[in-house]
Amino acid sequence: MHTPAFHNHDHAHCTGDVMARAEEITRANGARLTPVRRRVLEILLEEHRAMGAYDVLQRLVAEGFGNQPPVAYRALEFLVDQGLAHRVRRLNAFTACMTPGESHAPAFLICRQCNAVAEAPAEGVRAALEAAAAELGFVVERANLEALGLCPKCVAQA
Amino acid sequence: MHTPAFHNHDHAHCTGDVMARAEEITRANGARLTPVRRRVLEILLEEHRAMGAYDVLQRLVAEGFGNQPPVAYRALEFLVDQGLAHRVRRLNAFTACMTPGESHAPAFLICRQCNAVAEAPAEGVRAALEAAAAELGFVVERANLEALGLCPKCVAQA
DNA sequence: CTTGACCTGTTATGATATTACATACATAAG
DNA sequence: CTTATGTATGTAATATCATAACAGGTCAAG
Ligand SMILES: [Zn+2]
Ligand SMILES: [Zn+2]
Ligand SMILES: [Zn+2]
Ligand SMILES: [Zn+2]
Numbered sequence: 321m322h323t324p325a326f327h328n329h330d331h332a333h334c335t336g337d338v339m340a341r342a343e344e345i346t347r348a349n350g351a352r353l354t355p356v357r358r359r360v361l362e363i364l365l366e367e368h369r370a371m372g373a374y375d376v377l378q379r380l381v382a383e384g385f386g387n388q389p390p391v392a393y394r395a396l397e398f399l400v401d402q403g404l405a406h407r408v409r410r411l412n413a414f415t416a417c418m419t420p421g422e423s424h425a426p427a428f429l430i431c432r433q434c435n436a437v438a439e440a441p442a443e444g445v446r447a448a449l450e451a452a453a454a455e456l457g458f459v460v461e462r463a464n465l466e467a468l469g470l471c472p473k474c475v476a477q478a
Numbered sequence: 479m480h481t482p483a484f485h486n487h488d489h490a491h492c493t494g495d496v497m498a499r500a501e502e503i504t505r506a507n508g509a510r511l512t513p514v515r516r517r518v519l520e521i522l523l524e525e526h527r528a529m530g531a532y533d534v535l536q537r538l539v540a541e542g543f544g545n546q547p548p549v550a551y552r553a554l555e556f557l558v559d560q561g562l563a564h565r566v567r568r569l570n571a572f573t574a575c576m577t578p579g580e581s582h583a584p585a586f587l588i589c590r591q592c593n594a595v596a597e598a599p600a601e602g603v604r605a606a607l608e609a610a611a612a613e614l615g616f617v618v619e620r621a622n623l624e625a626l627g628l629c630p631k632c633v634a635q636a
Numbered sequence: 637c638t639t640g641a642c643c644t645g646t647t648a649t650g651a652t653a654t655t656a657c658a659t660a661c662a663t664a665a666g
Numbered sequence: 667c668t669t670a671t672g673t674a675t676g677t678a679a680t681a682t683c684a685t686a687a688c689a690g691g692t693c694a695a696g
Binding site: 409467 | 484567568585587589590596598599600602603605606607609610611613614615616617618619620621622623624625626627628629630633
Binding site for chain 2: 682683684685686
């Protein structure tokens with residue numbers, strides 16, 4: 321079940337679940353969830369927000385890992401490739417995937433007020449996009465769907 | 479009528495049309511299409527591809543305009559605000575809008591093979607996105623819809 | 637004119653991302 | 667057990683993208 325970031329939830333629990341799924345997924349893919357990679361995913365899950373590569377790097381340095389940008393970028397790229405994290409281009413940032421493994425085509429909802437980022441199920445959006453692309457003979461392989469607006473809390477305030 | 483970048487077309491003609499529309503639009507908005515701004519739009523139209531700010535700047539320098547990044551970024555920002563250009567976040571690049579003025583919510587189709595970028599009409603995509611966001615109580619204000627894949631020509635080759 | 641809004645030029649710096657190379661580790665063949 | 671191979675990590679250097687801050691110029695309204 322999907323737990324939108326906008327709702328309150330037992331975060332320790334959801335983090336644990338995701339880490340367990342991450343283990344399974346990487347093992348199934350024949351990939352290795354090494355200490356840096358695992359730690360980066362944990363950091364993204366703990367913070368539960370979109371983080372820049374350099375933010376992640378700062379955390380890694382504090383824990384004794386390498387302190388050069390490629391350390392962070394490589395781990396993040398790995399996680400994205402494995403479907404364990406997503407890149408939010410609008411923010412030049414990365415965020416842990418809350419529903420890894422489930423074939424999902426998420427859209428990102430970014431609150432311009434409080435900077436919360438939520439992953440929304442977007443099968444319908446993707447279908448519409450593929451249809452629009454097909455009109456022009458274009459074949460979609462990947463897509464970035466990112467919306468800027470107001471989250472429920474900030475809508476309520478306004 | 480929308481002329482997808484993927485099709486052959488009379489480009490001089492479409493450039494002229496767009497410039498004329500740009501004049502109207504800025505006048506209607508009480509904004510000024512100054513020499514730098516006009517020239518940047520012309521450059522984007524001539525190149526007919528997504529260009530980085532520094533690519534644009536290089537062209538400007540060659541023509542005697544200021545040679546510092548803000549010169550390009552400011553003109554580009556102006557064009558985006560006026561709806562005369564779009565920013566393609568996936569490419570850190572900008573592209574002229576081929577159908578300015580028409581209230582449109584474009585999606586961008588980016589060919590990973592030949593780097594062509596086309597603007598596709600995406601009312602349906604946007605509607606689906608707003609519906610998905612509404613499920614979570616999120617109100618969409620703007621959205622970036624960017625697809626990576628293969629354009630018709632490159633599909634044919636493969 | 638003079639004023640005020642806006643535009644342009646320039647310096648400086650900040651933020652994001654990659655290339656290239658060296659070293660270390662895991663795994664499997666010999 | 668040793669060696670070869672692929673993969674992962676550490677590090678330096680550099681490339682690329684973007685903005686802040688201020689100075690001077692242009693232009694139209696009053
Ligand atoms: Zn959570
Ligand atoms: Zn909010
Ligand atoms: Zn054209
Ligand atoms: Zn192509």
